[in-house]
Amino acid sequence: MNRDIRSRSLATAILATARFEFERSLSAGRLSVMACLALFPPCITLISILGQAASVGQFEQAVDVFIAVTCYIVCVLASLIWSTTVVTAELEGKTWAYSASRPGGRIAIAIGKYLVSCFWTAIVTTLAITASLMVRSVLIGGGNELQTWLVLVSAGVAATVAYGSVFLLLGAIFQRRAMVAAIVYGLLFEGIIAAIPAVISNLTVRYPLTYLVFRGLLPDNILKSDFFTTFYSDYGILNAIIALAGIILITFSVAIALIRYREFITSDEA
């Protein structure tokens, strides 16, 4: 009975935090940052189509890849901006003491802010994908836009949740310079290690995610090519989904545990 009441009050607190954060995020500053991020991929798609050196075949497929890459970058950046700062923003703003002193306050603030962060990241990524595909469709035409849109949006939502958890964890570990730590993680793990065709790349979000996107977008002849099989061997869709779900579950749980039990220092940064 007590547990039931407690979990209901925690759920209420999480929803209250999420609602408050959502209303707070509707400021002009934040909306303009979101607009900039969402407009980046369609602008780049436009420029890359207009600025190509020669109008030749196979370029249409390349544009799909550019759209996927730029939207991926936008998704990672949006996650980095909003998820990494879940804890540090409270500590630097000296509001942590209020959250920490309420029953379940730490967990409520972490999950509430995480949900809002994921919501906005998913919105920005979806808008970016939609606008980019519209630009592609108008300027080049051809291709299966609906399938591409579905694949990219699903991957975008999965990336949002996964990177949100990873950056939430990094923010909980690195109280100071969480942003720099997240960027170093992004460059090292998601930039370099994810590109190594070995077991270690399973520890990154990008490896299973790109596999799923490739499976959804590329034709069979490329999926059976030497390059693809060397890089992914017999990876499989199920493996990719399990890997992604595992990363999300582990990083999110560790992050919440850290936020719940760690003693954070609320003094100013040195």
Added chain:
Amino acid sequence: MPIHDVGYRPWQGVKSPRIHGWWIMLLTNIMILRRNGWVRRAMAAAWLPTIYLGAGFYTLETALHATDRQSARTFVGMFQAVVPADVIQFIAKDVLTPDDIGHLRHRIWGHLIASFLSYPQALAGMLLIGLIAPALISRDLRTRAYLIYFSKPVGVREYLAGKYLTLIVYVGAITLLPALALFLFGVGLSPDFGVLWDTWDLPIRTVLASLVFLIPTATIALMFSSLTHESRYAAVGWFVFWLLSFAAWQTVYSARYLSLQYEVYYEGQLPERLEYLLDEVDSRRQFDEAAQLMIGQYIAKEAGDSVWSLLSMYESIRRVQLWLLSTGQPMPVSHLLMVSCVTLFSFVVLLRRVTAPLRL
């Protein structure tokens, strides 16, 4: 409480007639940053590429002087991505005359230092700036530490100079300093001091190329720092600026590269002077790695030769650095202008923001 307290005593000493606030700020910032373990580790890690480049210089000097061509092949293997294909072809010759060596050394050293500055050290520099710069001014705004400076005989110019120099000293220590160390390493490995005759201008060019990186990046980083009271937003702004502008250009570049590659390989369109290479590449029996490399470099050059490269500040800085460190390259006027304009704009914003708390 003290065991012995003399109370307040007037100070009888002589104050420095001309106070160098920027120098004192620099020393103090260095003292604070020296205590930061992250900064220390980042700086140590940033010197690691010097070992690779040092090995490159060693292999090059061996290749230039040994009759055994193995060193030349090793060098080509290590640096084929950054050294022009014609130089690589030249270095692979059986016999090199002293004139060849003098000419080659200057070109290759310049290219190696340019690549060193614009790839590993630029990345390390940006990370280090991202670690140091965001707090430099935003922290002063948040804690109102600017009052400490501006209630003392320190002006806005000295304040900014102190901040600039902090960044320049730290980032210079992982860009300019290792680049000069590489030059000295190369001189040390060469057979005689005559090498200084061939390469005397390279240290000057290295200093200029480093400044082309240091001054714009420091200005942009300080501008971001001055725009907010919270350093994490300055850090985000800094990284997003470089990442998005780089990604924008890389996407356009890739589009151009892919379309050109298709044109060259599938439609056989190469300039007349390079057409013979295509035959060598297409003919599997006579596959020529150097020809492949030259075609690849031609496509890369053509793909990169676009006004859209101005989208990336990093690309603009890289091209100006390459121009400064290599002979015979045309001046990249548009990139030079781009770097100057962005730097100037950032400086104006920085100046307005720094004087803003005083106007309130």
Added chain:
Amino acid sequence: MDFAIELDRIVKRYRTHLALDGVSFQMGRGVTGLLGPNGAGKSTLIKILLGLMRATSGSGRILGRDIAKQWRAIRSLVGYMPEDDCYIPGMSGVEMVRYSASLCGMPALEGLRRAHEILDFCGMGQERYRHVETYSTGMRQKLKFAQAIVHDPELLILDEPTSGLDPEERVAMLNRVRTLVVKQGKRALVSTHILPDVRQVCDDVVILARGRVTLCSSMEEVDRPDQAGLFIKTLEPIRAFADALARKYPVELQGETELFVAADHEGLEQELWLLSSETQVLIESIYPRTNSLEAVFINAVKETRDANS
């Protein structure tokens, strides 16, 4: 007389808002209290004095230096203690004070020695080696004061020097200010909202309201009442004493054992003692009537408000 501060019709306008409207006053020796309600223009005035911003019009001199042109010399001679916290995270207390000394041109080693000496004077113990971001409000106040005086300035500009201090520390801080002024001949301009501090430490007072100087006077003048008189308190019921006194002077009863007599001339005290003896009423205390600083302050602000409306 050499003035520490001379201001002549200083005007500061921010677009549509007039922050200072022809401020003129002269500050001589001792401690001058700068009073005014929030938004009166005190902070703007201090910033103009330090050369942090330019006045729209008017002129002024600090220790003989032109505020518009000689800001560097002025800042060397002035010690400023801001109201807000200002510190550099990552530095210890003694490093902060040494830093201030160095910025004023003191040699590095001498700056360190002087920093320790000043921190001793400010009552800062071993906590001087702790990082400043861990300091309590009181310790930060002491640190700011130490930073303001480390370079031995001739004039101190102290903005709310006792805010956030406990009663004991407050008295100690005011004593330090007084010591510097009385024993070392320094001049101090103290901007504060705490009127008892002004009464305790100031020799002169300047009241600023809506960008104008509404009162510039010595504390002696401020204290002098419009109507002279004495407050008398007795140990027994005062009625008989009051009746006897009322035959010669206007008397106002203020309870069972207190009265106010509207007279204060030489020989009156003697008369009171005689009357006490005659009426067999023992006197506990006799106080001359003074103006309340609170009343003076409120009147000065009110007059400006009335004039503006």
